[in-house]
Amino acid sequence: MSIKRTPLYEEHLKLNARMVDFAGWEMPVQYLGLREEHDNVRTNVGLFDVSHMGEVFIRGENALKTLQWITTNDVAKLKKGQAQYSILTNPTGGIVDDIFVYCLEENKEYLVCVNASNVEKDFEWMKKNNKGAEITNESSKWSQIAVQGPKAFGLLEKIFPKVSELQKNQCEYFSFNGSKVLIAATGYTGEQGVEIFVPNEKAAALWSELVKKGEEFGVQAIGLGARDTLRTEMKYSLYGNEITDLTNPIEAGLGWVVKLDKGDFIGREPIQKMKENGPKRKLIGFKMLDRGIPRHDYKLLSLDGEEVGIVTSGTMSPTLDEAVGIGYLREDLSKIGSEFFVEIRGRKTKAQVVQTPFVKK
Numbered sequence: 001m002s003i004k005r006t007p008l009y010e011e012h013l014k015l016n017a018r019m020v021d022f023a024g025w026e027m028p029v030q031y032l033g034l035r036e037e038h039d040n041v042r043t044n045v046g047l048f049d050v051s052h053m054g055e056v057f058i059r060g061e062n063a064l065k066t067l068q069w070i071t072t073n074d075v076a077k078l079k080k081g082q083a084q085y086s087i088l089t090n091p092t093g094g095i096v097d098d099i100f101v102y103c104l105e106e107n108k109e110y111l112v113c114v115n116a117s118n119v120e121k122d123f124e125w126m127k128k129n130n131k132g133a134e135i136t137n138e139s140s141k142w143s144q145i146a147v148q149g150p151k152a153f154g155l156l157e158k159i160f161p162k163v164s165e166l167q168k169n170q171c172e173y174f175s176f177n178g179s180k181v182l183i184a185a186t187g188y189t190g191e192q193g194v195e196i197f198v199p200n201e202k203a204a205a206l207w208s209e210l211v212k213k214g215e216e217f218g219v220q221a222i223g224l225g226a227r228d229t230l231r232t233e234m235k236y237s238l239y240g241n242e243i244t245d246l247t248n249p250i251e252a253g254l255g256w257v258v259k260l261d262k263g264d265f266i267g268r269e270p271i272q273k274m275k276e277n278g279p280k281r282k283l284i285g286f287k288m289l290d291r292g293i294p295r296h297d298y299k300l301l302s303l304d305g306e307e308v309g310i311v312t313s314g315t316m317s318p319t320l321d322e323a324v325g326i327g328y329l330r331e332d333l334s335k336i337g338s339e340f341f342v343e344i345r346g347r348k349t350k351a352q353v354v355q356t357p358f359v360k361k
Helices: 008-012 034-043 063-068 116-128 152-156 199-212 226-231 268-277
Strands: 017-021 025-031 045-049 053-060 083-090 095-104 107-114 134-137 142-148 171-176 177-182 195-201 219-221 281-288 298-300 309-319 322-330 338-346 348-353
Touching: 008 199, 017 083, 017 171, 025 226, 034 219, 034 226, 045 152, 045 199, 053 063, 053 116, 063 107, 063 116, 083 116, 083 152, 095 116, 095 171, 095 177, 116 298, 142 152, 142 199, 152 195, 171 199, 177 199, 195 199, 199 219, 226 309, 226 348, 281 338, 298 322, 322 348
Parallel strands: 045 219
Antiparallel strands: 017 025, 045 142, 053 107, 053 134, 083 095, 095 107, 142 195, 171 177, 177 195, 281 322, 281 348, 298 309, 298 338, 309 322, 338 348
C-alpha cells in the first residue's frame, strides 16, 4: 500500500519536519523538538496538521435516525452549529471508534470526524448500519488544521474576525480565500483553540497565513510526538491504546457520552449491563513513584506480584517533569492513592493512582 501525503506535506518539509509513517500517512513527528513544541502549545499557540483524519457526511431526512442508532451520545440534543464527542459501538458494546459529530443542519446534515486509522472501517460500519441516510466519505476533499494554545484565538482573529465568539464545542462556517471553511471550537490538547476543516486546495495557503500572522503570538508547528504528550497529560483516549473494539465505554471512563435514556442504539444492552454491575477494571491515571517511564502494553502488578492490569499510554510529562501513565487496573485497586507496580523490563517499579487530568487547565 502506497503511503499517503496531506496537502501540507511541502509545508512540513519547509519547516524541516522529521516525517514518519502514521496510519499509512507520511506525517511530521517533530520539527524543533518534542519538549519545545509541547511547551509552546501550553504557553503560546501551536499548529497541527490533522488532515489525515476522516470526514464522513450523513445527510437526508434519516440522518438523525441513523446517527442515533450508530452512536452512543444523544444527537437529537444538537442544534445547528453544535458538536459533541461520541462513540461508535458494536453489538458487544465494544468501541468501533471515538468520533466528533458536528450538526450542520438540524435533522438533515451532520459531519462525523473519525480517526485516521479507522476511516474505511468506520465508513463501512456506518453504511452497514444505515437507517436510510445518505452517507458519503469526503475525507479525500478536506484538510484539517488544529490551532491550539492560550494565544490561539488572538491569532485566529487576524484571519477570521469574530471567531473568538465560538463557545466550546460550537462550529460555524467562515470564509477564506473565497472558500467556505468549517471552524469548530474543539481540540485534543486541553487548551483553547479550534480545528479548521478546509478544502484541500486552500490548505497550504491557510497554513502559510497562520504561520505568518502567528509570529507575534509565538506560533510553532507541532508534530505527532507533542500531540501525544499533550493528550496524555489530559488523559484523553487514543484509539488502539485506551479504546478498542473490545473495550466497553463504561470501563474506559466514557459513560458520560453514553445516553441510555435516548432509546435503542447498537451495543446498548451490554453497556447498560456493565453500568449496572460495575466494571471489573477501570481506566486510571497514575504517576511513577520509582524511576522509569511506563510504556504501552507494560504489565501492572499488585503489591503482592499478581498481574492486575496493563499500561495503555505512558510518557515523561513535559509540563510536570514526571513520568505518568494511563492504564486499565483491576477495579478494587483503582481508587486514588492506591499503589501498585509497573513491570518495566522485568523490574518492578512502584506507581500510584492519581486524579486526572494530570495537568489542570
